[in-house]
Amino acid sequence: MQENKKPLILVTNDDGYDAKGIKCLIEVARKYGKVVVVAPEIGRSGMAHAITMKKTLTYTLLEQSEDYQLYSCSGTPADCVKIARFQILKQEPDFLFSGINHGSNSSINVVYSGTMGAAFEGAIAGIPSVGFSLLSHNPDADFSEAQKYISQIIEKVIRYGLQPKTALNVNFPKVSEKPYNGIKICHQTKGYWREEYVETSDPWDRKYYWLTGFYTNQEPENIETDEWALANNYVSIVPVHVDLTHYESINELKKQGYEA
């Protein structure tokens, strides 16, 4: 980022460019710099870090004004980040903000999340990147309180940057009568989904299956987890990174003779 120049901010999401959540994020981000939005043309929830390798991509400029451009893209959230950097902007954004997702990306949801897939893509590139999500799937969810916290978080990220190859996974509780209790820095809660497939048939009696499931929290009492923070009306921030190595296993595997 050059001195005295407005930061260049890339915004994306996984619910599509016209979701309410991304509009609320754009509104905040525009206070801090020049904003270029490159977001999926349709909802791409659950796309994780998927990229489009065997098909072509397209993108379309939809809106343009001073310090603002909005593009839709036919790809995944990670595709949006790549095509923004290497084809549309042809320069590196100073910051990347993804969301606000309609739905939780806390605990194990982070690994399935297209919102966070985009943030990880930024982290790999060395761009300070943050994914924002709110615990409501309502297309008209109330993001007003989240917006205040997003301002605070963006100001911190602009001031301090982030560690290399890391991003922030920020989740907001669903809005209730009470304002949020503040922010907690957390670790990712251990948990998993127990799935239940709902069977349905077409008119020729062929079977089709819908994915549904129930989340299980494997550490419900741990106050340092994101699930605990959210259940207690705190905004959770988990610093996440893209080195997936489980370092503790390295010596153990060597002792077990894998290299022999």
Added chain:
Amino acid sequence: MQENKKPLILVTNDDGYDAKGIKCLIEVARKYGKVVVVAPEIGRSGMAHAITMKKTLTYTLLEQSEDYQLYSCSGTPADCVKIARFQILKQEPDFLFSGINHGSNSSINVVYSGTMGAAFEGAIAGIPSVGFSLLSHNPDADFSEAQKYISQIIEKVIRYGLQPKTALNVNFPKVSEKPYNGIKICHQTKGYWREEYVETSDPWDRKYYWLTGFYTNQEPENIETDEWALANNYVSIVPVHVDLTHYESINELKKQGYEA
């Protein structure tokens, strides 16, 4: 796993059920237990940990014999694991093996990989899971030497299990005149892709873009990385896990006043 019973082994991949790589993996896996294959009906490379949320899934039994079943599924590799566990098998497999992928999943490729998305899905569920990949995209690649190492690795995993929430990311060098030099336990190489979009047009002059790129290794000299091992004709094993928290950042973010 019950005593004296053959282990139940789930096999999947991201290149599709009829790729040569998965056939070579099935051949090895069948020596160690009852094998159920649930693999994508078409190639799903680059799908990472994506799941199908807004569309239905289908699956088809294609082949059945003693201690062996082969299903294709319309979903992603992670969908294949979920639908196998909760709909087809309705019980937990004892082990999950994914691959053999036609192409590298070393370094940062691990985050984009459907092969590894399936292995992570097993790790979340507590199933000892391994993803296998070979550094060649040739549909008729030579997997014969890889198969010998897969036997060794499967025997170790059956004997010792793996740490909770971890999986192994195993990559094999492309076959040359020389046999592999052995196995190295490694960490994930720091690296990234610098993309180049190739522009093409349809007959009405609309633009389309193909993703292409060049990998950059950010630690080429580090002998503990998977890229180093592979470049030196070793099989690389990186233990990987699904807790994406960057623990080193937690105190730093607290000091920077994010919680204030």
